[in-house]
Amino acid sequence: MEKNERSMRGVPLRELVETTLPPGTRVLGGRDGLDREVTWATLLRTLPARTAIQRGDLLLFSVDLLFMREPPLSFPALLEVALEREAAGLAVVGPAPEDWGPLADEAGLPLLALPEGISLADLANQIARFITARREALYEIERELQRRFQQAALTGEGLPAILRTLEEATGKPAWLEDAQGSPWPDLPGPPEPPPGQMERRAWLRRLPLREEGGEPPVALFGPDAAGRICLAGAVLLERRPVGAVCLLGTTGRITERDRLAVAQAAAACALVLIRERSLWSAEARVRGEFLAQVLRGELPEAEARRRARILNEPIEEPMAVAVFRAPEAEGDTERLAEAIRRLTARFPRCRVQPMAEGIAFVFPPPGGEADPETVVEGLRAELVRALGLSRLAAGVGGVYAGPAGLARSFREAVQSAQMVEALLGGNRALAYARLDVYRILYPLRESELLEEFYEQVLGPLERYDREHHAELIPTLEAFFACDGNLQRTAERLFLHRNSLAYRLRRIQEITGMDLRRWEDCFRLQLALKIRPMLRRSHAQPGGGSEPRA
DSSP states (O other): OOOOOSSOOEEEEEHHHTTTOTTOEEEEOGOOOOTSSOOOOOOOSSOOOGOOOOOEEEEEEEEEEEEEHHSSSOOOHHHHHHHHOOEEEEESOOOOOOOOOHHHHHHOOEEEETTTOOHHHHHHHHHHHHHHHHHHHHHHOOOOOOOOHOOOOOOOOOOOHHHHHHHHSSSSSSSEEESSSOOOOOOOOSSSTTHHHHHHHHHHHHHOOOOOOOOOOOEEEOOTTTTTEEEEEEEEEEEEEHHHHHHHTTOOOOHHHHHHHHHHHHHHHHHHHHHHHHHHHHHHHHHHHHHHHHHHHHSSSSHHHHHHHHOOTTSSSBBBBEEEOOGGGGHHHHHHHHHHHTTEEEEEEEEEEETTTTTEEEEEOSSSSOOOHHHHHHHHHHHHHHHHHHHHHEEOOBBBOOHHHHHHHHHHHHHHHHHHHHHSTTTEEEGGGOOTHHHHHHGTTTTTTHHHHHHHHHHHHHHHHHHHOHHHHHHHHHHHHTTTTTHHHHHHHTOOOOHHHHHHHHHHHHOOOOOHHHHHHHHHHHHHHEEEEOTTTOOOOTTTTTTOO
């Protein structure tokens, strides 16, 4: 269960019972709420007292107060007021009826019985002095923690130094996770799966925009079955959460010092990320402009190589280019680009560059048996999960070296991505090397020549299928897919061989083609390849004539 941070620092009611309230104080009910924080003590002199009760107050009153009112105020009514105003608990002097304890249990609000003969006014002052002293002490602790975390943020070690300082300050395991609940790239995760991961994701999404310079929100999650709890502080960039600093503890062992430390660690992490983003933005503008010019082939070879040496860009090495295109991200391409950067941050030779044609991802060829298409498909699937996209197309160019090679790979990747969108449903990766004859046909998709050729070869067959609800074109596709083997074609279509033979005769009669002649078969197969690219009613993205991949 998530427990949100308080706007004012207080003292857990349990601690007040142990240290400040008079000896002999008993808990009559609501014991599960003793971890509520008391921010002040309020002496009730009249009822109802809604305006006098503030969030976090410990309400002090005598039993007689309820019965002095005309008509008398019931204890359930007082409980309702206390819950409505978010009081921390109630402390009563006098003989409390036996049913008050169970009622407090049901409400989850602690009810304390104070010893007879004490002065409630003196007790209220004593509690107020204790809380004030505690706040002053916490303020000093906060200043010291702030100094330590700012120093850690400025050491040059960045996020690892901050997490190390947090563990030293609290004696508890600490880690940084992103807004999806995954460990931050290149940083160690928690020692074991922490409690409340899904709840933290939901909490970060619900957080409103924060004021600049405000303290980061902090919340508790758990406990789980093992009694473990997670204290999380939101890391804010541009007033929005990008992740959380987390601390692992057990029930009853998270202190106010831990809360302060997590908040200061979250603020320090944001400081490091802001500085890194500023440095990156300045460098990225120069690098990005250069990379975009290289990918478009706008620079002469000699000039491109000269600038590459100055910027230490590895364009002379063999590299591949992938292009990502997502219809849903057209208005927020930087979000998609940032996600790719984050997921590939551990690979320093990779580059990410937003382009008008899509997000270009430049990367060295993978080692071992993996191929570029497999690498890009894995990244594409991870992006779909991380960003909640319904469709994300990716095209992959070949592996080439030098400025001209990068420009060629980019052109190939763009064409492959466009083919994925036009013919394959727009939700996969495809390498240019596997486009086959589509490399030639796709650039001519707007040409009237393709339309005329298709109409001459397959137009009559298409009209016959439409008018007679036949399936001759799918039969022809299956026939070629099975390399003309009648037995395999019949099995693929779940037809008897005689039925298949009849369909093939009708195809030859309608088209005037002979399936025994190689030239006629070539014309029919070429028309089938053209079919999904034509903007006509018969186009079926992802249909039987798609590129084999």
